Amino acid sequence: MKQTTEFLKMKQNNEKIVMLTAYDYPSAKQAEQGGVDLILVGDSLGMVVLGYDSTIPVTMDDMIHHTKAVKRGAKDTFIVADMPFLTYHLSIKDTLINAGRLIQETGAHAVKLEGADDVIEKIAALTKAGIPVCAHLGLTPQSVGVLGGYKVQGKDAGAAKKLLEDAKKCEHAGAFAVVLECVPKQLADEVTNTLSIPVIGIGAGIEVDGQVLVYHDILGYGVERVPKFVKQYTSVNPFMIESIQSYVSEVKNNQFPEEQHSFTMNEQELKGLYG
Ligand code: KIV
Ligand code: NA
Numbered sequence: 650m651k652q653t654t655e656f657l658k659m660k661q662n663n664e665k666i667v668m669l670t671a672y673d674y675p676s677a678k679q680a681e682q683g684g685v686d687l688i689l690v691g692d693s694l695g696m697v698v699l700g701y702d703s704t705i706p707v708t709m710d711d712m713i714h715h716t717k718a719v720k721r722g723a724k725d726t727f728i729v730a731d732m733p734f735l736t737y738h739l740s741i742k743d744t745l746i747n748a749g750r751l752i753q754e755t756g757a758h759a760v761k762l763e764g765a766d767d768v769i770e771k772i773a774a775l776t777k778a779g780i781p782v783c784a785h786l787g788l789t790p791q792s793v794g795v796l797g798g799y800k801v802q803g804k805d806a807g808a809a810k811k812l813l814e815d816a817k818k819c820e821h822a823g824a825f826a827v828v829l830e831c832v833p834k835q836l837a838d839e840v841t842n843t844l845s846i847p848v849i850g851i852g853a854g855i856e857v858d859g860q861v862l863v864y865h866d867i868l869g870y871g872v873e874r875v876p877k878f879v880k881q882y883t884s885v886n887p888f889m890i891e892s893i894q895s896y897v898s899e900v901k902n903n904q905f906p907e908e909q910h911s912f913t914m915n916e917q918e919l920k921g922l923y924g
Contacts, residue, residue: 650725651686653759653781653825659686659858660847666826666859668729668849669867672698672715676864677722688723689861690716690757692731692791697865697872704790707733709747716755729783730757734791737762737771744771748780761828763789765815769822776823784819786812787853788831799876801852803832809839816840816848828861829853831878852878 834854850857869884899905
């Protein structure tokens with residue numbers, strides 16, 4: 650299993666880092682078998698698994714429940730778990746208690762926090778307490794209400810400058826990596842060259858140190874529309890629905906189960922059945 654120090658080395662060696670989300674036992678197993686460097690148990694699970702229309706309703710208990718399943722599926726991969734909405738803003742003490750639960754109760758290796766400003770001191774406190782932190786800048790979905798929608802961030806000079814400064818602060822506070830979501834590729838390039846720690850992009854172009862995408866998005870599983878920055882490597886949805894339709898139709902038409910799916914009794918057992 651790769652550790653935080655290896656991710657740093659990968660950046661130094663220009664070796665790309667691949668992160669993928671997973672939310673349960675089978676997706677984690679597939680992610681590990683597929684060879685990803687890190688698994689993110691994203692609070693995107695609120696949308697792609699639980700059917701909410703944002704990540705805001707996701708709770709600590711949701712994250713713990715899903716991260717435990719991911720850990721059982723991927724015993725040999727570095728796992729980052731998202732801290733959910735408002736679980737790292739009230740105080741440093743609350744942040745440590747919540748992050749501690751997320752790590753201790755699930756076996757995840759690191760946590761991810763969105764934003765800078767008051768979050769910087771939380772990153773520092775967690776790192777000091779021995780919990781590796783991945784920062785998350787740019788489009789931070791837990792702030793969708795303040796940002797006014799899911800939009801590209803850092804497009805004007807002021808916002809770009811702030812983002813670059815925020816990224817530096819995350820690094821100084823001890824973050825081992827930064828996820829950079831939905832920013833112009835030129836800005837992502839600048840952040841990547843400025844920081845020593847790896848920058849993992851999503852909708853941030855190719856010049857960053859690695860990429861992260863959502864499991865359901867790359868596989869076309871259950872999702873109807875995907876953002877511009879997603880590449881769908883397959884679309885399993887139609888296959889899955891067709892398979893379910895075949896099952897329904899075969900049962901309705903007395904084509905399933907067949908002989909091979911049925912159990913039988915021998916003469917002796919039959920006698921016992923009828924007395
Ligand atoms: O929750 C999530 O899946 C994420 C990634 C999109 C970075 O935070
Ligand atoms: Na997230």
